[in-house]
Amino acid sequence: MTDRLTDFEHLLLGLICAEPSSGYDLKRAFVTTPIGVYQPSSGALYPALQRLQTKGLIQSGPPTTAGVSPGRRRSVNQATSAGRAAHENWVRTPVEAASVSRDLGLHLMRFVMMEPLLTQPEVLAFLCGLRDALAAFVAELDRYTRAATFEGRHPALALDHGIAIHRASLDWAEHAITSLTT
Amino acid sequence: MTDRLTDFEHLLLGLICAEPSSGYDLKRAFVTTPIGVYQPSSGALYPALQRLQTKGLIQSGPPTTAGVSPGRRRSVNQATSAGRAAHENWVRTPVEAASVSRDLGLHLMRFVMMEPLLTQPEVLAFLCGLRDALAAFVAELDRYTRAATFEGRHPALALDHGIAIHRASLDWAEHAITSLTT
DNA sequence: ATCCGCATGTAACCCGTTACATGATTCT
DNA sequence: AGAATCATGTAACGGGTTACATGCGGAT
Numbered sequence: 001m002t003d004r005l006t007d008f009e010h011l012l013l014g015l016i017c018a019e020p021s022s023g024y025d026l027k028r029a030f031v032t033t034p035i036g037v038y039q040p041s042s043g044a045l046y047p048a049l050q051r052l053q054t055k056g057l058i059q060s061g062p063p064t065t066a067g068v069s070p071g072r073r074r075s076v077n078q079a080t081s082a083g084r085a086a087h088e089n090w091v092r093t094p095v096e097a098a099s100v101s102r103d104l105g106l107h108l109m110r111f112v113m114m115e116p117l118l119t120q121p122e123v124l125a126f127l128c129g130l131r132d133a134l135a136a137f138v139a140e141l142d143r144y145t146r147a148a149t150f151e152g153r154h155p156a157l158a159l160d161h162g163i164a165i166h167r168a169s170l171d172w173a174e175h176a177i178t179s180l181t182t
Numbered sequence: 183m184t185d186r187l188t189d190f191e192h193l194l195l196g197l198i199c200a201e202p203s204s205g206y207d208l209k210r211a212f213v214t215t216p217i218g219v220y221q222p223s224s225g226a227l228y229p230a231l232q233r234l235q236t237k238g239l240i241q242s243g244p245p246t247t248a249g250v251s252p253g254r255r256r257s258v259n260q261a262t263s264a265g266r267a268a269h270e271n272w273v274r275t276p277v278e279a280a281s282v283s284r285d286l287g288l289h290l291m292r293f294v295m296m297e298p299l300l301t302q303p304e305v306l307a308f309l310c311g312l313r314d315a316l317a318a319f320v321a322e323l324d325r326y327t328r329a330a331t332f333e334g335r336h337p338a339l340a341l342d343h344g345i346a347i348h349r350a351s352l353d354w355a356e357h358a359i360t361s362l363t364t
Numbered sequence: 365a366t367c368c369g370c371a372t373g374t375a376a377c378c379c380g381t382t383a384c385a386t387g388a389t390t391c392t
Numbered sequence: 393a394g395a396a397t398c399a400t401g402t403a404a405c406g407g408g409t410t411a412c413a414t415g416c417g418g419a420t
Contacts, residue, residue: 073417108344157293157361162290224401225380228401255389257399366419369416381407386400392395
């Protein structure tokens with residue numbers, strides 16, 4: 001019951017918390033999303049919804065044709081209070097400095113989903129945590145660049161890339177902080 | 183035999199092509215790597231090596247204690263000619279514009295590994311393909327930003343992030359091109 | 365009445381993670 | 393000799409991908 005959820009399950013739960021949705025809605029949500037790079041398959045989506053249901057985090061209403069007219073019956077999934085609690089808990093998870101690079105995309109998703117749930121100070125605290133973690137990561141890469149000795153030019157260039165994109169993330173975090181405080 | 187390889191298998195094969203290595207060497211290679219965010223587990227590493235061996239892409243020599251003195255016997259994996267061919271083929275794979283965001287990390291790895299294998303014009307062609315794909319992706323995100331209407335500020339900020347980091351990648355690609363032509 | 369597309373699912377397969385097991389080598 | 397570490401593996405488990413199955417709605 002207090003099992004860990006997959007990243008994917010967390011995202012689904014978050015989308016459902018934001019708005020009760022059918023499986024098909026969720027699929028389209030991922031397609032339409034700006035980071036539409038990922039399109040979940042049915043074989044990933046529906047089993048994940050079943051797992052969330054088994055854990056009591058969502059419950060699916062009976063198939064209805066309500067809402068959209070040119071559609072077939074769809075069972076709408078709604079978050080339970082336990083589900084909303086789990087989602088809010090996930091959204092509040094602080095940024096881990098050690099895994100900031102790997103989890104960056106996930107943090108951005110959390111940033112979007114925390115808007116209607118958290119107070120502005122909480123959001124700013126999250127962004128500061130993210131900024132600090134990114135600053136530490138960039139510093140580490142810089143340190144590595146100075147310490148290491150490369151053969152050839154490509155390794156150094158690849159490192160430059162890592163530094164560049166994480167510095168861009170860092171700049172964004174600072175921009176977001178000032179943008180949200182005005 | 184002509185099965186597709188996993189990304190991970192491609193990386194292993196590439197590392198082995200660059201230098202014959204034991205499983206332990208490969209593990210440490212990932213740890214020491216600048217993007218040391220990923221550390222393969224034994225349960226991923228050794229089965230992957232076995233799969234490469236089954237496909238005839240690598241072959242492991244008998245356990246030896248040669249080389250490092252304070253070590254145990256390790257079986258050194260060497261790439262076969264088929265393995266080197268498969269690796270070179272992988273390195274030469276052109277950048278797919280549709281998946282450039284998802285595969286960006288992989289492309290960087292390929293960029294590093296292509297240094298001793300490809301001619302400078304080939305490397306530049308790869309970088310130009312990467313640059314064009316990134317430019318197209320950034321343009322798409324820009325278009326999406328103008329077209330979409332958001333509720334709240336976080337979604338727009340998250341999109342800004344996506345644009346910022348991919349623009350940084352794009353700038354890097356252009357810098358790399360000019361850096362390698364001088 | 366039939367056909368096509370929507371919406372939800374299911375089964376087989378693959379692979380990575382976690383955790384444990386095993387033998388060999390060096391250190392005390 | 394015994395302990396600790398190195399190096400290689402294996403077993404159970406989870407979850408994602410691909411491909412297929414089903415059933416209902418609207419269109420011709």
